[in-house]
Amino acid sequence: MPLTHRPMRLGPLENNSYLIVCVATRETAVVDVGFEPEAVIDAVRQGGLAVRYLLGTHAHYDHAAGMRTVQEAVGGEYWLHPADRPLLDHLAAQGAAYGFPPAEPPAVVHDLADGQRLALGEETLEVIHTPGHSPGGVCFRGHDWLWVGDTLFAGSVGRTDLPGGSREALDRSIRTRLYPLGDALQVFPGHGPKTTLGLERLENPFVGEHVRLR
Numbered sequence: 001m002p003l004t005h006r007p008m009r010l011g012p013l014e015n016n017s018y019l020i021v022c023v024a025t026r027e028t029a030v031v032d033v034g035f036e037p038e039a040v041i042d043a044v045r046q047g048g049l050a051v052r053y054l055l056g057t058h059a060h061y062d063h064a065a066g067m068r069t070v071q072e073a074v075g076g077e078y079w080l081h082p083a084d085r086p087l088l089d090h091l092a093a094q095g096a097a098y099g100f101p102p103a104e105p106p107a108v109v110h111d112l113a114d115g116q117r118l119a120l121g122e123e124t125l126e127v128i129h130t131p132g133h134s135p136g137g138v139c140f141r142g143h144d145w146l147w148v149g150d151t152l153f154a155g156s157v158g159r160t161d162l163p164g165g166s167r168e169a170l171d172r173s174i175r176t177r178l179y180p181l182g183d184a185l186q187v188f189p190g191h192g193p194k195t196t197l198g199l200e201r202l203e204n205p206f207v208g209e210h211v212r213l214r
């Protein structure tokens with residue numbers, strides 16, 4: 001396996017942070033750090049990993065609040081879809097709404113775009129824009145693995161009642177951008193257990209045809 005990854009379940013909302021690693025070069029992309037950035041920093045150092053990217057699937061507090069601390073310790077460029085910049089600009093207010101401490105995002109934010117390919121060592125990660133849970137929500141694909149943030153969960157989908165959320169957009173993103181990628185793809189969500197696109201396409205009661213039957 002030329003790409004590997006280490007999932008870490010962190011914080012009071014059980015967020016999944018992921019370290020995606022090119023095995024040949026140890027170049028690493030860190031996906032989503034909200035809480036317990038020290039655990040991510042420890043894992044990077046213990047693994048002797050070279051962090052090139054800090055990738056945001058979206059800019060909710062529980063996925064972004066720890067990115068700056070990680071960056072200050074182990075480096076890496078922070079990347080986010082520009083449609084989520086308004087959320088990032090209000091990171092502290094987002095946290096305050098849930099009683100979480102203030103947080104600052106990284107000072108420099110690089111813009112992700114749909115279809116973009118990020119070189120990671122000898123591997124490539126592809127960016128798929130999947131708005132709905134938030135306007136700038138994205139998924140990252142490497143080989144048959146897909147990191148989806150809060151777009152899709154095992155047996156569920158991300159909430160759409162937060163600012164910028166859209167139930168219709170989320171449904172369209174999952175049905176037209178993710179499901180066509182193939183049933184075999186392994187799905188790693190921002191919360192909860194992993195799944196596959198095939199399982200969700202067959203059984204997820206919150207997507208597509210199933211919704212209209214309800």
Ligand SMILES: [Zn+2]
Nearest residue numbers: 058060133150
């Ligand atoms: Zn979210």
Ligand SMILES: [Zn+2]
Nearest residue numbers: 060062150190
């Ligand atoms: Zn979340």
